[in-house]
Amino acid sequence: MNTNDLFDVVEATWPAAKETQVGPWLIRDGQGGGKRVSAARPVGPVTQNDVALAVAEMKKLGQPALFSLRPEDGQLDSILAQMGYEVLDPSILFIGSLFEETVPPVTAFDIWPPLQIMKDVWSEGGIGPGRIAVMERVTGPKTSILGRISDRAAGCAFVAIHGTTAMVHAVEVLPDYRRHGLARNMMYAAARWAKEQGAEHFSLVTTGSNVAAQSLYSSLGLSVVGRYHYRMKP
Known part of the structure; x- marks a missing residue:
């Protein structure tokens, strides 16, 4: 690819x-x-x-x-x-082969359509109705990932497939629950779902300033294969 x-x-x-x-x-x-x-x-x-x-x-x-x-x-x-x-x-665009990792019990689930609690988590991270509408517009295989930690919903992501490649969008973990492995477990759940749908590759996009996300994706065996940026007048 x-x-x-x-x-x-x-x-x-x-x-x-x-x-x-x-x-x-x-x-x-x-x-x-x-x-x-x-x-x-x-x-x-x-x-x-x-x-x-x-x-x-x-x-x-x-x-x-x-x-x-x-x-x-x-x-x-x-x-x-x-x-x-x-x-x-x-x-930055990341891509790699689908990885197979066990999702720890009661930590991450694929759910579609997303629950209201998931929309609330996204909303806290600035992912509002306009972006939920983007998810709903996707016509191919798609799902959302609910992440749980400390007995509560604390993270969400959206994953969809085009061809044989799954791509994750809208990854959000509430600030108080970051750096505890929740995002990693959500990626494991997304990859498991993607494999069940017949995908062969796993991909994501993150901003250049999100060093924590880049470190996570690299540790999952994903590689940087492209870059882009925006321009707008101040």
């Missing part, structure tokens, strides 16, 4: 409400689902004059002028930098 294939997995397992090609741009209607489903992407050669077109289309949707940039978009990245657009959320 090459990096572009993995970007296809990202888009299939965390989809925008609508995508429209306008000139050299792919314009995404995110409907409150976050940057990943709201940022414009170039689909052909772009000049500085084309930027205004994308900005106008995003304004029609009530969205800020936000651009998603991959390594091959270096020319556009330079244009936006010169126009005063600043880098946001440098992000």
Whole structure:
């Protein structure tokens, strides 16, 4: 699997409400689902004059002028930098083979649709109705993972499959329950579910600033295979 294939997995397992090609741009209607489903992407050669077109289309949707940039978009990245657009959320793509680990009893479960307590946990981490709607839009195999520790629900994640690759999104562990192995157990449960669905690979996206997540994913045997970032005016 090459990096572009993995970007296809990202888009299939965390989809925008609508995508429209306008000139050299792919314009995404995110409907409150976050940057990943709201940022414009170039689909052909772009000049500085084309930027205004994308900005106008995003304004029609009530969205800020936000651009998603991959390594091959270096020319556009330079244009936006010169126009005063600043880098946001440098992000890292991880992928690896499905791992088989035993999920400790009563620590992590796959549940769909997510329970209200799971939505409450997500909400505490800033993952609100707009992102829940993204999960509901996924058409392929999908589930949510409930993590428990100290006899309470304290973590959640969403996992979906495109082709033979599972991708985990929206990983959240309540602050008081972090660094106790809950996220790891949730990954074990996600991998177990993915294998049962016939997946062969396991993947995630995390921000470059989330060092703890990067350490966890590396320890699970996942490797960095791609990067991207956003640009937006302050």
